Ligand code: HEM
C-alpha cells in the first residue's frame with residue numbers, strides 16, 4: 017500500500033488489480049532491440065516514422081521544384097511526378113502521422129499518463145512495431161523495383177490505379193497494397209493495446225474524467241482507427257485480387273489500347289466508398305491526438321486550467337463518432353445520387369460545431385493566462401492559426417455547390433495541407449519540444465527551436481496560403497506541368513516559383529531541427545524531472561527518463577484532474593495529479 | 608456457470624444494477640469494465656474490429672451482386688451434391704454449418720470445465736472442437752476443389768457473373784483462414800492445459816506472463832465469433 021494520508025484514502029478506493037508482472041529483459045537485444053517496454057517501442061516507432069517521413073519531405077521538394085520551375089529538371093517526368101505525389105501523400109498521412117501519433121506518442125504517453133507500468137500486452141505491442149517496420153520496408157522497396165512506385169495518387173482510385181497507363185503498374189501498386197495490409201495488421205496489434213490500457217489499466221484515482229486530454233485524443237483516435245482501417249484493409253485486399261488474380265471487384269468493362277480487357281462488372285464507386293469510409297476518419301485519426309496534445313500544451317504553458325474540460329472530452333468523442341458518417345463529402349463529383357450529397361453536406365457541417373467548440377475553448381484557455389512563449393507554446397499557437405484556416409476552407413468544400421468547381425484544384429491541396437498537414441505537424445513538433453526532456457533528460461536548444469518555429473510556421477503559411485488563390489483560378493492538382501492557358505495569369509507562375517523556394521527553406525529548417533535533436537541529446541541543458549512544472553503523471557516519475565516499469569516500487573495514486581494550474585491559495589502555480597488534498601475541514605469537504 | 612464470473616484478478620466488486628451500474632463503472636477509476644480481465648477486453652475489442660472487416664466484405668459482395676447486369680449463379684444449384692443418385696441442394700453446406708455450430712457447443716463445455724480446473728476434460732473438449740474445425744476446413748477444401756473442377760475461377764465461372772467466384776473464394780477463404788487460425792490456437796492452448804501449465808502458473812515462452820485458465824474462455828470468444836460470422840455468410844451467400 018502506498019503511504020496515503022488518512023483523509024485521502026477516503027477519496028481513493030483500494031487497488032482492484034494486482035500490480036502487473038513485468039517482462040525483464042535478459043540481454044542487450046531484448047532491452048533495446050526486441051524490447052517489450054512501451055517507451056522503447058515508442059522511440060522505435062518515432063525514429064522509423066521520421067526516417068520514412070524524411071523521404072516524403074524530399075519528395076515534396078522534388079514536386080515543388082518541378083511545379084516552380086517546370087521544364088528545368090529533366091529528371092522529373094510526368095510519370096515520376098505522379099509517383100512522387102502518391103508516395104508523398106501516403107507516407108505523410110499513414111506512415112508518418114498515424115504511426116507517430118499513435119505508435120510514437122501513444123506508446124510513450126499512455127502508460128505514463130494513466131499511471132500504468134506498461135501497455136497491457138507488451139509482447140503484442142512489440143510485434144506491432146516490427147510489423148510496422150516491415151510495412152515501411154515493403155513500401156520503400158517500391159522505389160527500387162522495375163517500374164518504380166505506383167503513381168495512382170494516394171487515393172488509389174481504380175480502375176486507373178491498376179491499368180497500364182499508370183506508372184508502377186507492375187510492382188508498385190502490389191507493394192503499396194501489401195504494405196497497407198501489413199500496416200493495418202501491425203497497427204491493430206498496437207491499437208488494441210492502447211485501448212485496453214486506457215480502459216482497464218489506469219492507476220488508483222485516475223477516473224476517465226481525470227485523464228489528460230492527450231490520452232483522450234489518442235484513445236478516441238485509436239478506437240476510430242480500429243473501426244476505420246478494416247474498410248481500407250478490405251479495399252486493399254480486393255484491389256490486390258483485381259490486380260493479381262484478375263477479379264473484377266472494382267473494374268468495369270474497359271477497352272485499353274483498342275483491346276477489350278478481361279475485366280467487367282465491377283464498381284469503381286464501391287472502392288471510393290470503402291476508401292473514404294476509412295479516409296475521412298483517418299483525417300481525424302491524425303487530428304484528434306493533435307487536439308488532445310495541443311490542449312495540454314496550451315494549459316501547461318499558459319499556466320491555466322483548460323477551459324471546459326468536459327466539453328472538450330465530449331467534443332472529441334462527438335467528432336470521432338460523427339466522422340464515420342461524412343465520408344461521401346469526398347465523392348461529390350463521383351456521380352453518386354444528389355440526395356446523398358445533401359445528406360453528407362449536412363453531417364459535414366454538423367461536425368463543425370464540436371470542432372468550433374474546441375477552438376473557442378483553446379482561445380478561452382489562453383485568455384488572460386500567464387502565457388509563456390516557450391517553443392511548445394509557439395507551436396501550439398501556430399496550430400490554432402493553421403487549423404482555423406484549414407477548417408474554414410473545409411466549410412467551403414463541405415458544401416456541394418462550392419465543392420464542385422473547386423474539386424481537384426489546388427484549393428483542395430491547400431485546404432488539406434493546412435488542416436491535416438501543417439496543423440498536426442505543428443503539434444508533433446511542439447510535442448517533441450515539450451516531451452523531449454522527459455525522454456532524454458535534456459532540454460532542446462531554445463534558440464534553435466524558436467528559429468525552427470518561425471521558419472516552419474511562416475514558411476508553411478507562405479506556401480499554402482497562396483495556393484488557395486491558385487485553386488480559385490482553377491489550377492488543377494496532380495498536374496506535372498500546367499503549361500500555358502488563358503486562365504493562368506503570370507502571377508501563377510511567379511507564385512509557384514516563390515512557393516517552391518519557400519518549401520526548400522522550410523525543409524532545411526526541419527534538417528536544423530533534426531540536428532537540434534541530436535545535438536541536445538549530448539549537449540542540451542539538463543532538464544530535471546519536471547522542467548515545465550506540469551501536473552500530469554508523466555512528469556512525476558521517480559526517474560527521468562522513466563525506468564523500466566515507470567514508477568519504481570509503488571504506483572502513483574491520483575487525487576485530482578490534470579489541470580490544477582494557478583489554483584488560488586496554492587503554494588505553487590501547479591498541483592501534480594498525485595498530490596493528496598490538503599487537510600480536511602471539520603465538515604469533511606476537501607480543500 | 609457461476610465460476611465464469613470469477614476472474615483471476617481478485618474478488619468481484621459489488622456493483623449497482625442496470626444503467627446506473629454501467630455509468631458508475633465507467634466513471635470510476637482503474638477499470639471501465641469491472642471484473643473483465645485485460646485479455647478478455649482485448650479479445651472483445653479485436654472482435655469488434657474484425658466485425659467491421661467481415662461487414663465490409665459482405666457489403667461489398669452484396670453491392671456486386673445487386674448491381675450486376677448478368678445473371679447471378681443460383682447457389683442452391685451450384686452447391687448441390689449428388690448423393691446416392693439423389694440431387695440434394697446445399698447438403699454439404701448444411702453439414703458444414705451443423706459441424707461448426709456443434710463445435711461451439713463443445714467449446715462452451717471446454718470453457719466450463721476449464722474454470723473447474725478439470726485438465727483432462729478441458730483439453731479433450733478443446734481438441735474435439737479443433738477436430739470439428741479441421742473437418743469444417745477440410746469440407747471447405749473439398750467444396751473449393753469441386754467448384755474449381757467445374758470451372759469456377761476467381762475471375763470467371765460457367766454460369767454468370769464473375770463476381771460470384773471472386774466473392775465466394777475471397778469471403779469463404781477469409782473465413783476459412785480464421786477457422787484455421789482458431790484450430791491452431793485451440794491445439795496450442797489444449798496442449799498447455801494438458802500439461803498443467805495453468806495449474807502451476809508456468810510462464811509463457813514469449814511473454815513470460817503466468818498463464819490462466821481464462822485463456823480457454825478467450826479462445827472460446829474467438830471461436831464463437833467465427834461461428835457467428837459463418838451464420839451470416841451462410842445466410843447472405845448461400846440462402847439468398
Ligand atoms: C513542407 C511540407 C509539404 C510540402 C511542400 C508539400 C507539397 C505537396 C505537393 C506539391 C503536393 C502535390 C500537389 C499536386 O500536384 O496535386 C502534395 C500532395 C499531398 N500532400 Fe503534401 N506537402 C507537404 C507536407 C505534407 C504533409 C505534412 C502532409 C500530411 C498530411 C501532406 C499530405 C499530402 C497529401 C495527402 C497529398 C495528396 C497526394 C495526392 O494527390 O495523391 N503533405 N504535397
Ligand SMILES: [Cu+2]
Pocket residue numbers: 295296299342343345346
Ligand atoms: Cu473528409
